[in-house]
Amino acid sequence: MHPIVLLILRLAAIGVLAVVLQVSAVSQLTIFGTNADVIPLVVAFVGLLAGSVNAAAFGFAVGIFIDTALVGTLGLSSLVYVALGYGAGRLRELRDPQSSLVPLALGAGASAAAAFGFALMQFLLGAEAPVSFELIRQLVVATLVSTLLALPVYAGVRRGLLSVLPDDPRRRRRRAYTTGGMSPLSRS
Amino acid sequence: MHDKTIRRRRAVLLGLVVGSLLLLTAYFGESAGGGLHAVQRGVSGVLSPVQEGASRALKPVRDGVGWVGDTFAAKGENEQLTADLAQARQIKADVNALTRENVELRRMLDMNERLQIQDMGLVPARVISRSPNVINQVIKINRGSSDGVRPGQPVVTGSGLVGTVDTVGSNFSVVKLVTDADFGAGAKVSEGGVTGVVRPAAGAPRELRMDYTEATDDVRKGATLVTSGTSDPRFPSPFPPDVLIGKVTEVEDPGSDSQVIHVRPFVDVRDVNFVEVITRMQPGRS
Numbered sequence: 001m002h003p004i005v006l007l008i009l010r011l012a013a014i015g016v017l018a019v020v021l022q023v024s025a026v027s028q029l030t031i032f033g034t035n036a037d038v039i040p041l042v043v044a045f046v047g048l049l050a051g052s053v054n055a056a057a058f059g060f061a062v063g064i065f066i067d068t069a070l071v072g073t074l075g076l077s078s079l080v081y082v083a084l085g086y087g088a089g090r091l092r093e094l095r096d097p098q099s100s101l102v103p104l105a106l107g108a109g110a111s112a113a114a115a116f117g118f119a120l121m122q123f124l125l126g127a128e129a130p131v132s133f134e135l136i137r138q139l140v141v142a143t144l145v146s147t148l149l150a151l152p153v154y155a156g157v158r159r160g161l162l163s164v165l166p167d168d169p170r171r172r173r174r175r176a177y178t179t180g181g182m183s184p185l186s187r188s
Numbered sequence: 189m190h191d192k193t194i195r196r197r198r199a200v201l202l203g204l205v206v207g208s209l210l211l212l213t214a215y216f217g218e219s220a221g222g223g224l225h226a227v228q229r230g231v232s233g234v235l236s237p238v239q240e241g242a243s244r245a246l247k248p249v250r251d252g253v254g255w256v257g258d259t260f261a262a263k264g265e266n267e268q269l270t271a272d273l274a275q276a277r278q279i280k281a282d283v284n285a286l287t288r289e290n291v292e293l294r295r296m297l298d299m300n301e302r303l304q305i306q307d308m309g310l311v312p313a314r315v316i317s318r319s320p321n322v323i324n325q326v327i328k329i330n331r332g333s334s335d336g337v338r339p340g341q342p343v344v345t346g347s348g349l350v351g352t353v354d355t356v357g358s359n360f361s362v363v364k365l366v367t368d369a370d371f372g373a374g375a376k377v378s379e380g381g382v383t384g385v386v387r388p389a390a391g392a393p394r395e396l397r398m399d400y401t402e403a404t405d406d407v408r409k410g411a412t413l414v415t416s417g418t419s420d421p422r423f424p425s426p427f428p429p430d431v432l433i434g435k436v437t438e439v440e441d442p443g444s445d446s447q448v449i450h451v452r453p454f455v456d457v458r459d460v461n462f463v464e465v466i467t468r469m470q471p472g473r474s
Contacts, residue, residue, distance in 0.1 A: 024242035029253050053200050060204045064211070068231045069239065074224055075211030082204045125216075 006164040011046065011054065014160050015062045018042040023069055034142045037111065038153055039066060041146060043081045044088040044110035045103065045157040050165060052089025059085035073125070080117040084110055107150025111143040292462050295346020300464075305428055309468035311335050315461055316360070325368040327351075329463060332359045336467045340426055343463050348432030348454040349373065349415060350463050361465070365457045366433070367394060374416040374425065375433055382407055383416050386433055386451060394457075396434055398449040407449050411436040428466060 018039060027035050039062060047055030063078030088106060091097070119139070215224050300306050313329035331337050333356045343350040343363045351371060355362040364371055367388050375386040375398060382405040389395040398413065413436065417429030432454050440448040 020238065020242045021246070023239055025246040025250050029250055029257070031253075031257060053197050056201055056204050060208065063208070068228050069235050071228060071232050073212065074215040074228060075208045075213075078211065079205065079208035082201070082208055086201055 003164060007050065007054065007161075010160055010164050011050070011058050012061075014042065014046070014157060015058060015065060019062060019066050019069060022066070031145050032141050034138050034145060036145045036149055037114065037142065038146070038149055039077075039081070040084055040110040040114035041107050041150055041153040042157055043085045044106050045154045046161070047085045047088025047090075048092050048102070048106060048154075049158060049161050050089070052086045052093060055085030055089040056082045057085075059083075076118075076121050076125070080114055080121060083117065084114055087113070103154035104147065104150050107154070108143060108147040111146035112139075115139045115143055289461055292346055292460075296344075296462065296464055297346070299344065299346045299348075299431075303428060303430055305466060307468075308428065308466045309336060311337060311465040311467055313337075313361070313463050313465060315463065318458070325365040325457065326354060327363050327365060327457070327460065327463075329361050329363060329465070330359070331465060332357045332361050334358050335465075337361045337465050338467070342427045342431070342466045344431055344466065345455055345460055345463050347456075348434070349427065350455050350457070350460060352426060353465060363463070366396065366453055366455070367457055373427055373433070375413045376416040377407055377436070378412045378414045378430070379408075380406060380411070384449070386413065389450065394453075395437075396451040396453055398436075398451055401447060401449065403443055403445045403447065405447075407436060407439055407442070407447075409436055409439060413451055425469070428469065 022038055026038055029035065043055060043059045043062060046058045050058075059081030060078045063076070063081040064074065066072070067074045067077045088110065091106070116139075211224070218224060296312075300310065311331050313331040313335075315327050316330050317328040318326075327350075329343075337353055337356050339353050339356055341353045343353060349366055351363045351365040351368065353361050354364040366373070366386070369388055372385055372387045374383065376383045382401055384398040384401045384405075386396050386398050389397045398407075401407065413433040415425075415427040415429055415431040415433060417425045417427045417431070434451040434453040436449055437452050438450040440450070
């Protein structure tokens with residue numbers, strides 16, 4: 001089977017699994033008075049591992065799926081997740097960060113960006129929700145709780161995508177070093 | 189090649205953003221029965237059984253995580269409830285103390301009415317300390333000479349005779365209890381009128397005995413002793429008449445001159461909180 005088709009199938013499986021888990025389990029768990037959201041984490045980590053275009057498309061599809069499953073405003077989640085996936089993908093393409101803390105930092109950033117993006121979209125769409133201290137507290141706590149889930153979610157996404165990624169930078173670099181060659185990134 | 193990649197990437201991004209915006213616009217623009225809404229409802233209807241199945245399948249996971257969260261919440265709740273319980277216990281203790289005080293005060297009022305001693309310059313007082321000594325049995329009250337209290341004045345409660353004032357300060361007094369080794373009072377059996385003198389029983393700190401009775405005096409177990417008293421100004425008594433003293437518990441050698449009558453005082457001297465000092469033995473006179 002063509003590698004691109006394999007990647008699409010894996011991304012579809014990850015997306016469906018993430019949305020089902022989010023809707024059926026994670027969103028029904030109250031932690032510190034709020035709910036975690038793993039979808040921004042999954043979209044951001046897909047961007048980190050599979051690139052901006054793949055992640056943007058993945059975010060678009062997951063957004064439509066989750067809006068449909070929850071009978072939400074169609075297109076709203078897609079818009080937020082497209083931006084999130086694309087941004088995470090560009091981070092990998094431009095910086096290629098290697099620190100083991102990158103998933104944690106990216107998870108925190110993605111959760112906060114998603115929360116801010118949804119709040120902004122709701123505001124633009126005319127939702128009358130006053131910005132209160134309680135609302136800000138909920139957003140901060142939700143971001144922190146989601147950040148706690150960043151590492152296991154990253155491990156899961158990486159495990160799901162590792163075998164079908166056409167060009168994983170770490171594997172490529174490790175292969176180059178062990179064979180005595182230069183990393184393609186170090187040459188560029 | 190590089191430019192082509194960039195153009196493709198930007199085109200995809202633009203397409204996705206435009207697609208999202210189109211979806212949003214179309215979704216908002218149509219009515220609830222519109223095409224997008226209908227499709228959404230249809231897909232959601234198809235997904236519902238999947239969601240329900242997943243929800244049931246993942247229930248143990250939710251329960252497990254919820255149990256952990258509940259455990260932490262219960263720990264905090266436990267601390268709060270422990271604090272509430274301590275507060276409730278304190279309130280209960282306060283209520284019990286107030287109830288006891290209320291009973292004591294009501295008894296005192298009843299006694300005042302029964303003995304008609306309201307006009308005898310009654311000075312209510314609170315017990316502020318007790319002597320731990322079983323021989324020298326005294327209590328300290330919060331009324332003194334500035335309230336008209338003088339040595340020798342009788343002290344009573346609703347349950348009966350407590351003792352007499354022994355020492356007086358300006359704002360306190362020491363009361364010698366009926367069970368003190370030096371106490372003595374004229375008494376009579378309320379049922380038959382037998383008179384005698386009540387004193388503490390030697391070697392039995394919580395007991396009294398009635399002396400100076402005659403062999404012909406018939407005193408039965410269970411009889412009630414009251415102060416004999418007198419209202420005759422020629423022979424003033426330190427106690428008003430008919431103040432309860434105690435109950436006869438035993439009569440040794442009955443019918444003899446050496447008969448000994450054992451009496452248990454009505455007033456539990458260890459549990460007295462309020463007393464009244466009778467400052468005028470003659471109504472209207474000090």
